[in-house]
Amino acid sequence: MQYVHGEIFMNSNGLLITGVDRDSIADQLGIQPGDRLVAINDQPVRDILDYRFLCANEELVARVVTGDGEEWEIEIEKDYEEDLGLDFGEHSFGPTRRCRNRCLFCFVDQMAPGMRETLYIKDDDYRLSFWQGNFVTLTNVDEAELQRIIDQRLGPLYISVHTTNPDLRRRMLNNRHAGKIMDQLTRLAEAGIEMQTQVVLCPGINDGKELVRTIEDLSRLWPRVHSLAVVPVGITKFREGLFNLRPFNREEARAVVELIEDYQRKFLARWDYPFVYASDEFYVMAGKPIPPTENYGDFPQTENGVGLARLFLDEWELLKEDLPDRIEHNRTVTLVTGMSGEPFLRQVVEGLNQVAGLQVNLEVVKNTFFGETVTVTGLLTARDIIDSLQGKEIGDLLVLPTVMLRNGEDVFLDDLRVRDVSQQLRVPVAVVEGPRDLVEVALGIKQDTNW
Incomplete structure (x- = not known):
């Protein structure tokens, strides 16, 4: 040197x-x-x-x-x-590339006022897609940047497609550059770049025949387009002045799930890989059981809410075989979930309650902060939890899933902390990640609480 x-x-x-x-x-x-x-x-x-x-x-x-x-x-x-x-x-990255779209369904536009500034940031940075798995639209990627992705082998990329119909995509994203998505994806696929894609599905807009077109178009680029996740549009109560959207009803959700399952059967027969997936939330909305493990391939989009329920249930099936017949000291535990988590956690709670001396109660909390149409557990706030449980008999311990908290911290979306919940409800609080954590905390094996 x-x-x-x-x-x-x-x-x-x-x-x-x-x-x-x-x-x-x-x-x-x-x-x-x-x-x-x-x-x-x-x-x-x-x-x-x-x-x-x-x-x-x-x-x-x-x-x-x-x-x-x-x-x-x-x-x-x-x-x-x-x-x-x-x-x-x-x-490390310098300024983050900001989103230039004005999507009809943008969740950031539906945020409550007065929250921390970072919740209102709209990024659309292909570098963070490669580095952190953020979904991007590619609408702000020019020729030089597309070539950089190819030259530096920046894959996998996580890409929000929403529709492959150029005119419809331009309208949905309110961006005149949005219509070239298939050209971009084709070029990346030909260069060997792996892509995971998603569709935020809006009833009456990009579902039905448009969803069929999107699945067909993207499947032609398999295996470089490795997966397609279909997730329902999120609607909060803060939509004043925004495009008129509504959530899916049960019949519509069932039609989406059945369409996707039909395609999965075709792709499994053709490639031994399902390719397209409905999110766990769609199965809850449709009132249909979560598919078996083989319908999730290599679980490529768990962070997008696809297959987490199946992984959870599979792990629980293994754990429940080793549950004790009884515990030494009687114990009452309350477990909190959002509405979409109830069908899966109900099975776990029923199993744990077979252990003599243990009583586990499931508290299903409605989202009053964003509105009751928001059902995912990860968007519950501390205030939702406190208001729902105030005055109720919680028992010896309150158990919260870690998805409610900012990554790596103990802060909720409304900036309250775990200790705030503990102090206001006057009960110890444990935060758990996955079935094993839950079982160990419920049985008293693991003592990790905020008080």
Whole structure:
């Protein structure tokens, strides 16, 4: 390794370095936090994706601008894909690409006023689609960026299609660039980029024959278009001045599920892979049982609410075989869920109540914050829970699923914390993730509570 000091060179481009790993290549070269990585092998470093892609080579020429404005050109020899040891912190991507659409069904537009600012941010950044699994529409992706996706193999991508009918997609997204989606997907598929896709289904708009067209069009790009999830439009009570939308009724939801199951049978016979999936919420709305495990392939879209119920029930079936006949000390537990979680959790509660000395109560909480048409558990607020349980006999412990909380934190959508629920209801609270957590907490094996 060697480096050459250059002239003073003021440049605000590149990535700001916030940390350097001890004894790393960068540390040995004297690179420090506050310096800026501008280019590698004469290619600009715009974000963490450029950095990772360009660093994969064994021979590099890196251009760094120090905190004092001095430019360094550094020649580096290293092992293939060995990292330089640089951290860019929150600056890894620079500004997030904002959404340019005005979708008829946008959930952000239906947010309650006065909530934290981050809940109103609309991102549509293909880089975050690759990095974090965010769904994007590709309406703000130009030719150069499409080529970058191909060159850097940025897959899988998670893409909100909604419809493959160009005119309808332009209307649904209120964006004149939205109609070229099939051209974009075809080009990415031909380049070998894997894609997971979704449709937010709106009754009377992109369902029926339009959904058939979308499934047929996207299935022609399999296996590069690896999956298609169909989820129902979410309607909150904060829609004043917005496009007139309504939720699916039971008959309509059953028709959607039956259409998708018909296609699954065809695709399973053709590819041994189901390809298209109705979300768990559609099965609840339709009053139909969750399909067997084989109908979910490799479970490609659990974070989109597809197949979580099946995974939950499969794990429960294994756990219930090892439940004790009784527990030593009598114990009463209350478990909270949203309306869509009731059919699955009811089975678990009934099984746990076969254990002598244990009483598990299921509290199904209606969403008064966003409106009762919002039934998913993850959109319940702390205030919904408190209001629903105030004055009721909760027992020894209140159990909440982790999906209600901000990722990695104990904060609800309304910014109250788990300890706020515990203090206002005057009961210990445990947060659980999955059936095993639930069983261990209910039996008293696991003692992880907020009080």
